[in-house]
Amino acid sequence: xxxxxxxxxxxxxxxxxxxxxxxxxxxxxxxxxxxxxxxxxxxxxxxxxxxxxxxxxxxxxxxxxxxxxxxxxxxxxxxxxxxxxxxxxxxxxxxxxxxxxxxxxxxxxxxxxxxxxxxxxxxxxxxxxxxxxxxxxxxxxxxxxxxxxxxxxxxxxxxxxxxxxxxxxxxxxxxxxxxxxxxxxxxxxxxxxxxxxxxxxxxxxxxxxxxxxxxxxxxxxxxxxxxxxxxxxxxxxxxxxxxxxxxxx
Numbered sequence: 348x349x350x351x352x353x354x355x356x357x358x359x360x361x362x363x364x365x366x367x368x369x370x371x372x373x374x375x376x377x378x379x380x381x382x383x384x385x386x387x388x389x390x391x392x393x394x395x396x397x398x399x400x401x402x403x404x405x406x407x408x409x410x411x412x413x414x415x416x417x418x419x420x421x422x423x424x425x426x427x428x429x430x431x432x433x434x435x436x437x438x439x440x441x442x443x444x445x446x447x448x449x450x451x452x453x454x455x456x457x458x459x460x461x462x463x464x465x466x467x468x469x470x471x472x473x474x475x476x477x478x479x480x481x482x483x484x485x486x487x488x489x490x491x492x493x494x495x496x497x498x499x500x501x502x503x504x505x506x507x508x509x510x511x512x513x514x515x516x517x518x519x520x521x522x523x524x525x526x527x528x529x530x531x532x533x534x535x536x537x538x539x540x541x542x543x544x545x546x547x548x549x550x551x552x553x554x555x556x557x558x559x560x561x562x563x564x565x566x567x568x569x570x571x572x573x574x575x576x577x578x579x580x581x582x583x584x585x586x587x588x589x590x591x592x593x594x595x596x
Contacts, residue, residue: 390573401460493549537586
């Protein structure tokens with residue numbers, strides 16, 4: 348019998364092998380993406396936890412009332428230090444090592460805890476806890492939507508960022524007007540904007556994995572992704588607290 352093989356069989360074998368390799372690469376990509384996103388969420392959640400612990404300890408020690416409620420330059424250092432950390436991370440991330448970015452992230456979360464300790468001087472602990480869990484539930488749902496949706500949310504990015512800029516301008520204006528109605532409007536818009544940013548940032552962070560996988564930038568991208576989601580969570584919590592927070596007075 349002649350030593351002959353049907354070329355169609357060879358073609359089918361090659362295609363099967365190619366399909367198997369493609370499936371393997373797809374599975375490896377999905378596993379890497381899940382690990383990457385889990386790292387982002389772990390950093391973000393740990394940062395929020397660190398902020399909360401520092402805030403509670405600083406407030407319960409009585410130092411928050413003494414430092415933030417009294418005269419002196421220290422309270423302004425505590426108030427504006429978080430902004431400095433965010434700017435250093437945002438604009439200097441390419442020059443920083445991954446270890447330095449991690450250190451700055453933890454330092455930022457701790458300093459933010461000192462700054463946020465003031466909420467324990469204004470609102471009851473019960474209302475703060477209720478608002479925190481409500482924010483956590485909303486954040487989880489919105490982030491899950493951003494991760495799983497097939498709809499491209501990038502078109503909303505510019506609108507949301509411009510909205511945040513306008514929001515903080517309105518807040519500065521209301522420092523002088525002291526309008527309670529405007530304060531409620533600002534709080535409502537703030538909740539909606541940072542809710543939208545939670546879904547948008549989650550999708551953006553997810554899409555970044557394809558560009559940074561296997562590169563030196565991956566560790567720093569994880570930190571910046573965690574920082575973005577941390578800011579979304581904290582801001583949504585603070586604006587929601589204006590509605591749900593029970594005053595100590």
